Amino acid sequence: MLDKVKHIILVLSGKGGVGKSTVSTQLALTLAEADHKVGLLDIDLCGPSVPYLLGLEDRDVHQCDEGWVPVYTSAEKRLAVMSIGFLLKNRSDAVIWRGPKKTAMIKQFLEDVNWDELDYLIIDTPPGTSDEHITVMECLKTVRTEGAIIVTTPQEMALEDVRKEVTFCKKTGIPILGIVENMSGFVCPNCSECTNIFSSGGGHSLAELAKVPHLGTLPIDPRVGELAGTGKACVKELPDCTTSEVLRELVRTLTTVGQ
Amino acid sequence: MSSGADVPSDAPAHCPGTQSDDAGKASACAGCPNQQLCATGPKGPDPAIALVRQKLADVRNKLLVLSGKGGVGKSTVTALLSRAMAHRNPDENFGVLDIDICGPSQPRVLGVLGEQVHQSGSGWSPVYIEDNLSLMSIGFLLGSPDDAIIWRGPKKNGMIRQFLTEVDWGQLDYLVLDTPPGTSDEHLSATTFLKGTDGSWGAVLVTTPQEVALLDVRKEISFCKKLAIPVVGVIENMSAFVCPKCTTETRIFPARTDGGGAEQMCIEMEVPYLGQLPLDPRLTKCCDEGKDFITEFPTSPAVVALEEIVTKVRQFFGDGKGERQ
Numbered sequence: 001m002l003d004k005v006k007h008i009i010l011v012l013s014g015k016g017g018v019g020k021s022t023v024s025t026q027l028a029l030t031l032a033e034a035d036h037k038v039g040l041l042d043i044d045l046c047g048p049s050v051p052y053l054l055g056l057e058d059r060d061v062h063q064c065d066e067g068w069v070p071v072y073t074s075a076e077k078r079l080a081v082m083s084i085g086f087l088l089k090n091r092s093d094a095v096i097w098r099g100p101k102k103t104a105m106i107k108q109f110l111e112d113v114n115w116d117e118l119d120y121l122i123i124d125t126p127p128g129t130s131d132e133h134i135t136v137m138e139c140l141k142t143v144r145t146e147g148a149i150i151v152t153t154p155q156e157m158a159l160e161d162v163r164k165e166v167t168f169c170k171k172t173g174i175p176i177l178g179i180v181e182n183m184s185g186f187v188c189p190n191c192s193e194c195t196n197i198f199s200s201g202g203g204h205s206l207a208e209l210a211k212v213p214h215l216g217t218l219p220i221d222p223r224v225g226e227l228a229g230t231g232k233a234c235v236k237e238l239p240d241c242t243t244s245e246v247l248r249e250l251v252r253t254l255t256t257v258g259q
Numbered sequence: 260m261s262s263g264a265d266v267p268s269d270a271p272a273h274c275p276g277t278q279s280d281d282a283g284k285a286s287a288c289a290g291c292p293n294q295q296l297c298a299t300g301p302k303g304p305d306p307a308i309a310l311v312r313q314k315l316a317d318v319r320n321k322l323l324v325l326s327g328k329g330g331v332g333k334s335t336v337t338a339l340l341s342r343a344m345a346h347r348n349p350d351e352n353f354g355v356l357d358i359d360i361c362g363p364s365q366p367r368v369l370g371v372l373g374e375q376v377h378q379s380g381s382g383w384s385p386v387y388i389e390d391n392l393s394l395m396s397i398g399f400l401l402g403s404p405d406d407a408i409i410w411r412g413p414k415k416n417g418m419i420r421q422f423l424t425e426v427d428w429g430q431l432d433y434l435v436l437d438t439p440p441g442t443s444d445e446h447l448s449a450t451t452f453l454k455g456t457d458g459s460w461g462a463v464l465v466t467t468p469q470e471v472a473l474l475d476v477r478k479e480i481s482f483c484k485k486l487a488i489p490v491v492g493v494i495e496n497m498s499a500f501v502c503p504k505c506t507t508e509t510r511i512f513p514a515r516t517d518g519g520g521a522e523q524m525c526i527e528m529e530v531p532y533l534g535q536l537p538l539d540p541r542l543t544k545c546c547d548e549g550k551d552f553i554t555e556f557p558t559s560p561a562v563v564a565l566e567e568i569v570t571k572v573r574q575f576f577g578d579g580k581g582e583r584q
Contacts, residue, residue, distance in 0.1 A: 014362050014407075016329005016440040017472070024346065046441035047327050047475035092477040093529070094327075094442045096485065099412030127440060129407045130415065156547035158330070160404060161362035162389040169405040182525035186500065188509035197511070197540045199547065220511055222555065228471055229515075 001067065001111050002143050005039065005118045005178035009254065010136065010148040010174065016127035018153045019182035019218070021049040022228070024124035027149075030232035030247045031254075032078040036119040041071065042083035043106050043136060044126035045095050047168045055231035061086045068112040073231055082113050101129035106135045120254070122209060127161070129168040139170045146254070147175035149215065153183045154202035177254070178213035179203050180246070186220040213222030216246035267293075276311050278302055294458040308455040311423045317430040318354070320576045321453050321460040323488070326454045329440035329474030331467045332496035334364035335546055336536070337437040340463070341571045342553055343562075344433060351432035354385065356422055357396035358449055359439040360415045361408050366398040370549025374399060382427040395426050402428075413446035419448045433576075440475070441483040459576050461489040461534070466521050467497045468514040473524050491575045492531035493522035494568060498536040501560075511538060534568045536561050 002008070011024045021044070028040040042050035051057045051071075059071045061082070070080035077253045084095060084105065097105075115121065126132050148169055152162040162179075169176050181203025197220065207214035224234055224243045235244040265276040273287035283298025285332070290298075315321070324337045337355060345353045357365035366372045366386075375388045376399045385393035397408065397418060410418075428434065436453075439445055453460050462483055466476040476493070483490050500511045516521035525532035539561050545552040553562055573579035 016362075017331055017467075018329075021471070025551065046443055047329075047478065048469050049474065050533065052471055054475055089291065089472060092481050094478040094481040096442045096447065096482055098447060103411075129409045130361050131411050131444075134411060153330070157334070157364055157367055157541050157543075160367060162366065163405050164407040166364065166403050168409055171407065184413065187510075187512060188502040188505060188507055189509060191502060191505040191506040193498075193502055195503060195540055197538060198543050213511050222509070222511060222513060225469065226467070253521075 001113060001115065002121070003257055005115060005121045005143070007023045007119065007254075008121045008123065008140060008143065008145045009177070010123045010125060010145070011151060012125050012133070012148045012165050012169070013127060013151045014129065014163070015152065015158040015164035016092060018158055019118045020127075021053055021124050022224075023151050023180060023182065024122050024148070025053045025061050026234050026243070027250060028079055028120075028122050029231075030235050030251050033121050033235055034161040034251055035232050037078060037117060037162075039080045039115045039118045039121040040082070040124065041109055041113070041121060042085070042124045043080070043109060043132050044246075045084050045097065045102050045105055045132070046122060047126065048083045048085035050083045050124055053228050053231075054081060055229050056081060056093060057085070059086060064114060068114060070113055070115065080115060102131050102242035103135045107139060109157060110136070110139045113195070129164060133168065134210070137174060141173060145174065147177040149177050149250075150179045150212075151182055152179060152183055152203050152206060153198045154196070154200045155198040156202070158198070159206055162206060163210070166206070166212070168183040175219050176210070178205045179210075180215045180250070181217045184217045188254055215250055218243050218246055288338055302545065304455045305421045305451070308452060309423060310472060311420075311452040312456045314424050315428070315434070315456045315458075318428060318433065318434045319458050320433045320536070320578075321456065322433055322435045322457065322491070322572070323449065323453070323460070323462040324437050324465060325436060325446070325462050325479050325483070326440060326465045327442065327477070327479035327482075328466065329471040331472055332467050332536070333440075333465050333544065334368050335492055336465050337435055338365065338368040338546070339552065339565050340569060340572065341392060341433070341435045342551055342572070343565055345389050346553060351391060352430055354428050354431045354434045355392070355394045355437065355438045356426075356434060357394070357398065358419050358422065358445050359437060360397050360410065361420055361447065362439065363396045363398035365394055365396045368546045369547055370392055370551070370567070372398075372549060376400070377426065383423045384427055393428065395422055413442050416448040419445060420452070423452050440480060446482065450488060461491040461575060463491045463572065464530075465496055466493060466524075468495055468510065468520050469512040469514045470515045470519055472512070473519070473521065477524065477528060480530055490530045491572055492500050492533035493496045493521055493525050494533050495535040498535040499570070500538040503540070526551060533571050534564055535566050536568075557568070
């Protein structure tokens with residue numbers, strides 16, 4: 001099913017709540033704005049965030065002869081999305097599954113979704129280095145994977161877990177495209193004083209330590225936070241903010257790597 | 260012998276039941292695709308449940324710290340709650356068990372990074388942070404901080420079983436369990452084992468105010484309800500940020516304006532709301548350096564809010580009558 005997909009990019013982090021889903025969705029939207037055909041697959045089965053972030057919570061997945069039809073964000077069909085969130089009856093429903101069931105679901109997502117032709121498939125993952133990650137890594141061994149973008153926040157507590165994710169990638173042979181540092185610094189809207197709530201510079205030093213590229217530093221910007229649930233692209237709504245700048249740069253990096 | 264309860268719905272007629280002594284051996288089993296599994300699989304409940312019960316007989320209360328979402332502050336809250344209780348009740352004993360196998364944070368937050376656990380005749384000795392506060396985490400068993408635990412579910416479950424059966428906790432008033440995000444292997448295993456123990460138990464859920472976190476926490480509440488885990492209540496973390504320069508309060512992770520936030524969700528999901536903790540950069544720093552935030556900044560708003568939450572948690576377990584706040 002993935003044979004018509006040109007590039008596959010994983011978004012990983014050992015730590016939860018660092019912004020994997022925000023980076024995944026905004027990256028997908030930025031690529032789609034740049035006229036690429038993009039797929040976004042959410043393999044966080046216990047805590048899917050992509051349907052909410054893109055404002056697609058009431059949408060359903062349909063069956064066709066070729067398999068599952070993903071949910072498209074617009075009539076132009078530039079962004080196709082698949083998540084377990086679309087299969088749950090109620091948004092509060094819990095998916096209480098042990099590893100083998102999660103593995104089977106992910107295999108189905110990778111094999112049975114009719115993505116059609118895609119320039120990029122972005123895979124948003126849960127935190128950790130366990131069933132979901134091992135499964136995805138094994139399934140993608142046979143297809144060409146561009147590599148992984150690792151997201152972190154700057155504080156030591158997050159970096160500690162993210163270092164484990166770097167080890168995971170190195171051990172399993174997933175190329176690391178680079179590290180994005182998120183939630184770095186908050187500028188007070190009143191006095192413009194920048195406070196590094198979760199410290200700063202951690203992503204940069206981790207990139208140096210692991211000898212992988214540092215892809216950019218995203219500040220805490222409540223305006224970007226407000227885009228959650230709307231499905232709007234940051235690069236379109238807030239073209240001048242730092243986040244958009246980093247996203248455009250990220251897309252530039254990806255498109256040159258891909259050639 | 261066959262109770263009927265363990266007969267799968269799609270089993271052949273006259274199935275003796277998967278837990279029966281005849282499982283896989285009765286004539287009805289011939290041709291059943293699961294015959295081999297039934298004939299060779301272990302019968303009855305996991306023998307470790309009885310072992311855990313016996314091992315934790317001296318542990319009065321068990322408190323799970325849960326959240327569907329990652330990075331909301333489960334480990335920070337675990338450390339703050341146990342430290343606050345240990346300070347307030349010097350004659351009681353507290354233990355922290357970190358069951359986040361892939362991303363253990365407790366050794367750092369509690370300031371015992373790089374320590375080793377020792378094996379004694381009565382099992383693994385946990386690492387002591389205070390005289391009455393001990394910790395066990397997989398972080399102590401790793402050779403380097405870069406080491407990744409690349410394990411599927413069964414191995415993680417085995418580790419948790421070992422933590423609950425082979426650690427020499429001694430007598431404890433509270434065992435606080437820090438969990439990874441989600442509703443999967445670690446949570447199911449811990450719940451199964453704790454359910455079989457004597458004494459009280461319950462779960463505290465941690466969230467941040469924005470909808471994308473609440474979405475996952477709602478799932479965790481559904482998980483608690485489904486597995487009949489008593490819910491102590493919900494703590495909202497990172498609620499507001501106060502600029503250290505101009506003291507303007509900003510809601511960095513804003514709740515949905517149309518009736519969002521943790522308090523509203525608690526009403527909706529019918530669970531108690533325990534209070535909120537502010538976003539304080541000094542707290543992040545203390546966690547990174549393993550310092551005790553409560554003794555470093557005893558008058559900070561976070562500590563004041565925490566004391567109130569601790570009182571509510573202890574009241575849930577029937578403790579703390581007439582205690583100072």
